[in-house]
Amino acid sequence: LGLDYFGYRLAIVPSAEESGKYGELARNGTLLRVWDFDAAEADGTLWRGYARRFVNSYVPRFDAGDAQTAGKYGRWEVEAEPQSAAIKTLNLIACEDRQATGGDRWQGEIALVTIKGDIDNLGEIFQKGLEKPTFAKMASLSRQVNAFFALWLPWFCEHGRDEYGIARYRNTYTVFAGGDDFFLIGPWDSTLALATTLRERFAAYVANPQITFSAGLSMNPPKTPIRQLARNAEEALAAAKNRPGKNAVTLWQRSVSWTEWQTLMEQRRAALEALMARAGGHGASFSSGLIYALLQLSDRAESTLPKDAIWRSQLHYRLARFFRDRVKGDETARNRREQLLADAIREIGGALGTYKGAYRLPLSVLLYRQRE
Structure with a gap:
């Protein structure tokens, strides 16, 4: 932030109030542009008086609830700092789906699931999906697609709840989300559920059965290097994209349509x-x-x-x-x-x-x- 960019400087401040809402800076010409990079509020509020730019990331942190279930972290409990709002390590995230079975015993695999996905045939959608395409229409479509992944998805990971009202996705790490794709890391079982919910919400958002996305999921132990996590998810995504018609998901070397996925992972399970x-x-x-x-x-x-x-x-x-x-x-x-x-x-x-x-x-x- 101390670098000079062709005579301009970039500054990041905690809040508008701490700098007098930039009034004096604007009056004397020091301030040329200001953007709000904050995440959306829990109730979905976006507008606070400043143009928005989305960093599109969410990082899981400890809260008071984690202190009550710290036993699930096992040998990694020493890494837990529930009172400090510290960022959770991947070791701890991998333990989040374990369930208490009585006493000090916990049950459930310690593992991460990485999920990488992107919209199918996006180039064709831009080429053929707009009647009388114009620059404005293409820009609007691009912004709408980006908003789902860059704005809604990180917000949902932090504040979204499942059908039982549980904030089940708050331990999902959004490595990136924006444009037409996303890459997430989370506890294995919750991330499988998130994949189903993500597909359902995306279908409702676009309201067009011709606009779909495919996803690749990979389950790994928490000690797996990040590059390998990304590579495994990328290979699974490629397998989903190779399925006839795309609009598919791959997990454990099995590629199925989203319809089959939902039936298998909900009804049959x-x-x-x-x-x-x-x-x-x-x-x-x-x-x-x-x-x-x-x-x-x-x-x-x-x-x-x-x-x-x-x-x-x-x-x-x-x-x-x-x-x-x-x-x-x-x-x-x-x-x-x-x-x-x-x-x-x-x-x-x-x-x-x-x-x-x-x-x-x-x-x-x-x-x-x-x-x-």
Whole structure:
């Protein structure tokens, strides 16, 4: 800020009030331009009397709520400074989705998800999407696209809430967001949910099904170098863009349309969670071994090899053995066991038959949620 730029100087000040709202500087000709770089208020307020420029970044910081759950940080708890509003390290962000299971125990994978995305076919949209295009129309379209990523997205990461009213995305680090693309880093499970919400809000914002974006997601341990995080997300984005029609998302080497993503990560996952809860209530909690077996079956369901064509019978055998080893007792217990088995085969077998290898997406989420 001390450099001379062709006779001009740049100064950054905390607030207009601290410098008398720049009145004297403007009167004597010292002040030539002034912009407001502050983020939008929690209620969405933008105008404070000065032209806005968006830095388009949000950095997670500690607050009082983090002090009450500092145990989730485990061996990185020494890095936590909940009372100082300090910036959270990536190690700590990776722990944010862990859940308390009683006492001092916490459950859930310690990992980051990076998400990189951009609008599909933007050049074609500018070329063909405007009737009688003019410079003003193209500039307006460009500003509107930029506003979603540069203004709304960082604001939503800081203040947005999920369907339960929880500020779930406040631990998302916006590396960059603006123009037609974005790159975010956050705790793994919340960032998967953010991807779904982001797509829904973008579709509502543009109100045009022909304007879409694709995204690449990569899950990594927090010690992964930033360059590798970016490279992994970029490779996943390229895979999504290579899918016919684009408008897709890639995670764990699986590329699916956003419609399939939403069905798998919401409806099918919810159905699987409900099934697991019922089974757990009858002494048959889904083990990691069973979920690994289901992951293998999802690959076989997608395989074209003759030996893998019997995946349905393998699924029936694996589930029958699992429930019969765990749900024992009188005739009532046996009936309950057979009902659980029938429901599990119907739900899991039906999903595998429809989505094949892509069913590993909700399966993997549930596996990582059980990690200790």
